[in-house]
Amino acid sequence: MNNPSKGTFLGHPKGLFLLFGTELWERFSYYGMRAVLVLYLTAQTTQGGLGWNQADALKLYGIYTGLVYITPLIGGWLADTFLGQRRAIIIGAILMAAGQFTLALPHSMFPDSVNTMFYLGLAGLIIGNGLFKPNISTMVGDLYEEGDHRRDGAFTIFYMGINLGALIAGFVAGAAANAYGWQAAFVAAGLGMLLSLVLQTTMAPSFLGNIGKEPAAKRAAAAGNQKKAPLTKQEVDRIKVILTLGLFTIIFWAGFEQAGGLMSLYTEQYTNRMIGSFEVPTAWFQSLNPFFIITLAPVIAAIWVKMGKREPSSPVKFAMGLLFLALGFLFMIGAVLEQGGDNAVKTSMFWLIGAYLFHTLGELCLSPIGLSMVTKLAPLRLASLMMGAWFGFVALANYxxxxxxxxxxxxxxxxxxxxxxxxxxxxxxxxxxxxxxLIYWMHGAEGKAVAEEEKGKLETSAV
Structure with missing residues (x-):
């Protein structure tokens, strides 16, 4: 038995809020660095940057963010098979903190090895994230027994932590870079990662009990002595749902992740960012998405509750997410039309705000639903591995x-x-x-009544 933390807070195990805080500061670290990465790469060396051209910077951005999301496949397998989730998270946090502080080293310390140190810093972030990312999400699901109706709500709370960290990160990293240079933004990101590490190492024994200590494969074997048993048909069907929806997440995130690359450069070069005499730092626009999530997530959650039995299924919510993404890019098309082919024209920042608003609505229909879905559908002995596979789709999208x-x-x-x-x-x-x-393949994970209804429809259509 996992033996989660004693007592609850706001109706949820107290361990959820420890994981909330751990992920908040890790996401502060990640998004703080991401907010300035392309700008740092393309800034002239006389301005403390690396002096890359835009095409090379965007390709590197895609490779980096892609690897950040593909390594959880390996990290999830290592946690399931050998390390356990808690140990994997701690090792990952140490590597990510080291990576951020490596990026923060002044160029003058290694004048002939600036690029080498840069790549070493990225390597620490990539490997550390692979160990951290899938396991923190899986542990949220492990706080709840199968069928516990609080699980989706828990992932909504957890997702708020992710975006609160991202919201703070854009402002802090942007202000630090503007005031003290690019290295200051990386220092701030490194400090955030250290806070995440301290929270997890000092508070996990009290708030998480035995959750995450043992590898999932060992727990599954102890529960049913089925370590090498083949997957059942129901398990295979549920994995098919994860993999199928994963393909559609590639389309979504390939568009959404233009925020840190092409849209960031467009903001820097072609957007009128003046409010009176103050010019809004480009990195601050990265905080629009988490701001909208924090303000809109309770509204969206309330709408789902209000709809009751008419609440859309997960596949339909995914489709809604893709449509909102398309609407967001209509605003970016509006910005380009306002520019009219004249690169000297600065477009209104309200086009960007509209794009981020609709992209956020799409994310709320897709991302937390996907995380919750994986913990519902994945077999216990493959829980972190399947979460890693889910992030693998995001990796392909980022690339x-x-x-x-x-x-x-x-x-x-x-x-x-x-x-x-x-x-x-x-x-x-x-x-x-x-x-x-897809609902039929879930075999009741979306609710027994819905599953039976969809099964009847499929059987009728097959006659």
């Missing part, structure tokens, strides 16, 4: 985002923004057509 953005010099922003909007709309239509079959 695709950087690759797509790098064509801005050849194709132009209009072609990229418009192409993403069209691809998202078509993907949403396909997913809606598949939704009944």
């Amino acid at each position: 695709a985002a950087g690759f797509i953005g790098s064509f801005v010099g050849e194709s132009g922003a209009m072609a990229i923004f418009g192409g993403i909007a069209i691809a998202a709309t078509i993907s949403a239509a396909i997913l809606l057509l598949m939704s009944n079959r």
Whole structure:
């Protein structure tokens, strides 16, 4: 038995709020660094940057963020098989803190090895994140017994922690970089990672009990002596749902992640960021998404509750997310049209605000639902591995985002923004057509009544 923390807070185990805080400061670290990465790469060496061209910077951004999300596949397997989730998280946090502080080292310390130290810092962040990311999410699910109706609400709270960290990060990293240089932003990100590590090491024994101590494979074997048993048909069907929806998340995140790359450069170069005599730092726009999540998440959650039995299924929510993404890029198309082909024209920042608003609505329909879905559908002995696989889809999307953005010099922003909007709309239509079959494959994970209803529809259509 996992023996989670004694007592509850706001109706949830106290361990949830420890994981909330641990993830908040880790996401502060990640998003603080991400907010300035492309700007740092493209800044002139005389301004403390690396002096890269835009295409190379966006490709590196895609490779980095892609690896950040593919390594959880390995980290999840290591935790499930050998380390246990808690040990994997601590090792990952140490590596990420080391990576941030390596990036923060002044160029003058290694004048002939600036790029080498930069890549070493990125390597620490990539490997550390692979150990940290899938296991913190899986532990949230482990706080609840199967069928506990509080699980989706727990992931909404957990997701608020992610975005509170991201909200603070954009402001802090942007202000630090503007006032003290790029290295100051990396120092701030490193300090955030240390806070995350301290929280986890000092408070986990009291708030998490035995959760995450033993590898999942060992717990599964002890529970049913089925370590090497083949997957059941129900387990296979549920894994098919995870993998199928994972393919559609690639489309979503490939568009969404333009925020840290192409949209960031567009903001820097072509957006009128003046409010009176004050110019809004480009990195601050990265905080719009988490701000909207924090303010809109309770509203969206209340809407789902109000709808009751009419609440959309997970596949339909995913399709809604893709449609909101497409609407967001219509605002970016509006910005390009206002620019009218004249690079000297600065466009209104309200186009960006509208784009981030609709992208956030899409994220709320897709991302927390996906995390919760994986913990519901994945077999216990593969829990962290399947969470890692889920982040693997996000990895492919992040790489695709950087690759797509790098064509801005050849194709132009209009072609990229418009192409993403069209691809998202078509993907949403396909997913809606598949939704009944996916619900059937869930075998009751969406609610027994819904599953039986969809099963009846499928059987009728097959006659």
